[in-house]
Amino acid sequence: MIIDWKAIAGIMGVLLGALGVALVVPALVGLLYGEPEWWAFAATAAGSGIVGGGLWLAFRPKEELRVREGFAIVALAWFVLSLVGALPWTMTGVLDSYADAFFEVMSGFTTTGATILGGATTPQIEAVPNAFLFWRSLTHWLGGMGIIVLTIAVLPLLGVGGMQLFKAEVPGPSADKLTPRVSETAKRLWAIYVALTAIQVILLLPAMSFFDAVNHAMATLATGGFSTENGSVGQYGSAYVDWVVTVFMVLAGMNFVLHYRLLHKDWSATNNEELKVYFAFLGGATLLLTLVLWTPTGDVLPAPVTLDGEVVTQDVVDQTVGAAQAEADAAAEGADLEEVETESADRVGGENIGGGAQEAAELASREERGRTVVRYDSFWDSLRYAAFQAAAIITTTGFGTADYEVWPPLALVVLFALFFVGGMAGSTGGGVKVVRVLLILKNSFRELRQLVHPQAILPIRLDHRVVPEGILRNVLSFIVFYVGLIGLGTLLMGILGLDIWSAFSATFSCVGNVGPAFGAMGPTENYTHVPTAGKWILSVLMMAGRLEIFTVLLLFTPGFWKR
Amino acid sequence: MIIDWKAIAGIMGVLLGALGVALVVPALVGLLYGEPEWWAFAATAAGSGIVGGGLWLAFRPKEELRVREGFAIVALAWFVLSLVGALPWTMTGVLDSYADAFFEVMSGFTTTGATILGGATTPQIEAVPNAFLFWRSLTHWLGGMGIIVLTIAVLPLLGVGGMQLFKAEVPGPSADKLTPRVSETAKRLWAIYVALTAIQVILLLPAMSFFDAVNHAMATLATGGFSTENGSVGQYGSAYVDWVVTVFMVLAGMNFVLHYRLLHKDWSATNNEELKVYFAFLGGATLLLTLVLWTPTGDVLPAPVTLDGEVVTQDVVDQTVGAAQAEADAAAEGADLEEVETESADRVGGENIGGGAQEAAELASREERGRTVVRYDSFWDSLRYAAFQAAAIITTTGFGTADYEVWPPLALVVLFALFFVGGMAGSTGGGVKVVRVLLILKNSFRELRQLVHPQAILPIRLDHRVVPEGILRNVLSFIVFYVGLIGLGTLLMGILGLDIWSAFSATFSCVGNVGPAFGAMGPTENYTHVPTAGKWILSVLMMAGRLEIFTVLLLFTPGFWKR
Numbered sequence A, B: 001m002i003i004d005w006k007a008i009a010g011i012m013g014v015l016l017g018a019l020g021v022a023l024v025v026p027a028l029v030g031l032l033y034g035e036p037e038w039w040a041f042a043a044t045a046a047g048s049g050i051v052g053g054g055l056w057l058a059f060r061p062k063e064e065l066r067v068r069e070g071f072a073i074v075a076l077a078w079f080v081l082s083l084v085g086a087l088p089w090t091m092t093g094v095l096d097s098y099a100d101a102f103f104e105v106m107s108g109f110t111t112t113g114a115t116i117l118g119g120a121t122t123p124q125i126e127a128v129p130n131a132f133l134f135w136r137s138l139t140h141w142l143g144g145m146g147i148i149v150l151t152i153a154v155l156p157l158l159g160v161g162g163m164q165l166f167k168a169e170v171p172g173p174s175a176d177k178l179t180p181r182v183s184e185t186a187k188r189l190w191a192i193y194v195a196l197t198a199i200q201v202i203l204l205l206p207a208m209s210f211f212d213a214v215n216h217a218m219a220t221l222a223t224g225g226f227s228t229e230n231g232s233v234g235q236y237g238s239a240y241v242d243w244v245v246t247v248f249m250v251l252a253g254m255n256f257v258l259h260y261r262l263l264h265k266d267w268s269a270t271n272n273e274e275l276k277v278y279f280a281f282l283g284g285a286t287l288l289l290t291l292v293l294w295t296p297t298g299d300v301l302p303a304p305v306t307l308d309g310e311v312v313t314q315d316v317v318d319q320t321v322g323a324a325q326a327e328a329d330a331a332a333e334g335a336d337l338e339e340v341e342t343e344s345a346d347r348v349g350g351e352n353i354g355g356g357a358q359e360a361a362e363l364a365s366r367e368e369r370g371r372t373v374v375r376y377d378s379f380w381d382s383l384r385y386a387a388f389q390a391a392a393i394i395t396t397t398g399f400g401t402a403d404y405e406v407w408p409p410l411a412l413v414v415l416f417a418l419f420f421v422g423g424m425a426g427s428t429g430g431g432v433k434v435v436r437v438l439l440i441l442k443n444s445f446r447e448l449r450q451l452v453h454p455q456a457i458l459p460i461r462l463d464h465r466v467v468p469e470g471i472l473r474n475v476l477s478f479i480v481f482y483v484g485l486i487g488l489g490t491l492l493m494g495i496l497g498l499d500i501w502s503a504f505s506a507t508f509s510c511v512g513n514v515g516p517a518f519g520a521m522g523p524t525e526n527y528t529h530v531p532t533a534g535k536w537i538l539s540v541l542m543m544a545g546r547l548e549i550f551t552v553l554l555l556f557t558p559g560f561w562k563r
């Protein structure tokens, strides 16, 4: 039973054709804004469409797909579409390096949102043509659509990492072949996805341009995190925007089947353990972060942020984030620090509250930020930043309204824990998924009880149904794979010379499709300075994380291809 | 079926009596060296012996112990003996803080070797009376004895984390009660332990005093890591010492049942998968580290270490380690840096190769070390330091001959990976144990194969025997607990204000009973500056890690005590 390459080629043809259609949109955006780069999207669209159509006509599969080909297509789809989707970036010279372009597009399709823009060798986000900014957001949005159909309708059939649990819940296929009912399920859920995106666009319109609203809405629903601004969502400095995005990140991190059922007034859908735990994590983290960040008098908690003896508020820090980035990039190039300070001061300019150029540059320097701790003197500000960042991390969207690396240590630890959890299964969020964390916790308690009652049979239940032991082992194995993959990635990034904390947190972030990390890839940094080989490795890690690991690892096992 | 407190009290009496006997030895050491503090050991010995004897006489269990009481005794033993063993430290005022003393003794009994000595508020190791140095080593050695009997003869009966696997291999008990045959097994293995310690003492004698040799041998066989020198084993600057210690660390990281079988000429014992993987990890890590550390010309690899334009060799760095520690401690107290530089320069003194006082202090400062990368220009030096550190970390001994934090990033990542692996099951080493890592890897490959062959039954074999699925789930759950405990510990240490990387690596190190960590608890630092609450938390984490987690966690479940 050799793998059926023709069937794979046929389906890849469909996907390339779809990519061709998608690429027309950024071409139109470019035309609309009078950007000369629009041709690159048009040319790639035409090429992708023609090749895809040809493959489809030549290799159109006559029978239903088998499981083995299903696996190959899933992984190949993300890889090949990213290879093609990267072309416009380098064709136009907006990016010089194809590795950069591939990283950016894979980061888009996997809804990771890690960016190489804004670095020393890449353009600042504000200098990138709108067609490209839109293409980044569109890769997120399409990636999110792909993930919804994948996790709800495809992966359960393939038996990946406990995803079988969701088979029964979905108004979809029940056979072990990929049937036409998959597309029926997908369409229903996509309709919700599109509707939620549209509603968010409308809600964002009062506070930003139509272009920005569309881009941010697409990035939100996909839990992607690319922004059209260097300062991410924080750039708007609007509590209204922050709260709208927070709410829609939370919605995007929910199982879309739940949205479907709630829309059809099936209120029993809320009687769902994973949902309750998701909100418990969100609420708990928000509460904890709020309390940690809030310091009414500025000196109640230990080590409040001070600069030249004055307590520094978030506003000051917000405005030095850009300066910090420029400085870090310049430092990476070995530029003279004196020069950078002047430059960053110029960029921050007159907006800088309560400080001169040197003060801003001082706070901005990475060493300084490493020692600085920021808190807020208003409860509502604390809540706003806490809720936003908790939602941004647990849903793995990765948007930023604050440089969390200057938050108190406890806040960092809470955020880091959320890196692991991720969204609900069946959402567009990454991470290990709330349901797996829940099952692990249940299994842990069971193991302890088992020690006291060695003879007892203690089944694990989820939503009142017994979870088969095989699925439980799947879930435990998934966690081991997940942790192992992070270990391997850290090792590889270490080989490439990254410091261990940056290597570890960046790998963690990419496998979990979060985006920002800590250290050299912190929330105000980017991935530009990662060596080329590291960009390819992180790209594959993003893909592996996004496709529930098994799907990608399987392709690297010889047995998969042989028999 | 209420827990049988009387039986527990009776057994604790025996253990307290044994502790009383053990405490006589440091009392004698104190007398021998004419140290006035000997009385504290004598007094504690008497108290412990009297209370222990009384408990035994009053509550001597008439029946065989049940599993439940076995669990309670295991965890209580480490906790209570540490509480008592800490008394001489504070009775004599050698340490001011009981939390410090408890941490140090728990670190000893758990063979962790994390120390609070040499900090800003604690005496330097060289200033500590010999009786106390000996007591530290003795806690290691006794802890190692406890672990051997525990993992080979007790935990398998209790069904902890896959330890059942070893039931069959041990010439010991087969019933599900703790029978007298346990003590027979223990005695045989202890004889090997004592013999290996004696051999190492003899081998070390040409290079150090009898006192130092005994202490280092005890710390080696227990994979403990306490040293009588501030600079650990590196202080002797002897390749001979390094290699002797390396070999005995490797022996200590092996299953003592294997030693027993090999001693009885049962050569089939070498046909053991865990053993092969243990040496594969050791050999692979040593090779990798050697290649990474070795730079023949000093500038072949990127970023060789330079100081004022000259390549720095390990010798220079070795001698500034002490200075670095003094400086870091002083910095923690906010002392004037100028003063420290002079002080540390004085300590390094004339031995300093190729540099004046300021140069040494410069290299020694933590910031500088953070950016400095050390390599060796001799292959044999590279091999020596690589083999030592690989063995020290994988066996979780934690001795140091080099400040690995100034090694190249890849070396750090390799060491960090070894933090996780640990020694073989049935050794005195910590970590998750090689056999568990092996089973996880086998399970991972199985899961991938299962995806391709969903209907196939794919049993996992270890040494040609099928591993029951229940044990496999035990092992997977153990890993989840292990990772979860590190996460929880990091969270708690973050709450106490430690930076996230130090909090994470220190927790990792304590749960794995390694000792040194990274960052603020790196190989040249100590745990003195951890807040008091943190010392208690880390103490419990050391205990939990040492006792295979389940044993300790179980005591925190309400069900354990109720029925």
Ligand SMILES: [K+]
Residues within 6 Å of the ligand: A111, A112, A113, A114, A223, A224, A225, A396, A397, A398, A513, A514, A515
């Ligand atoms: K993301």
Ligand SMILES: [K+]
Residues within 6 Å of the ligand: B111, B112, B113, B114, B223, B224, B225, B396, B397, B398, B513, B514, B515
């Ligand atoms: K140790």
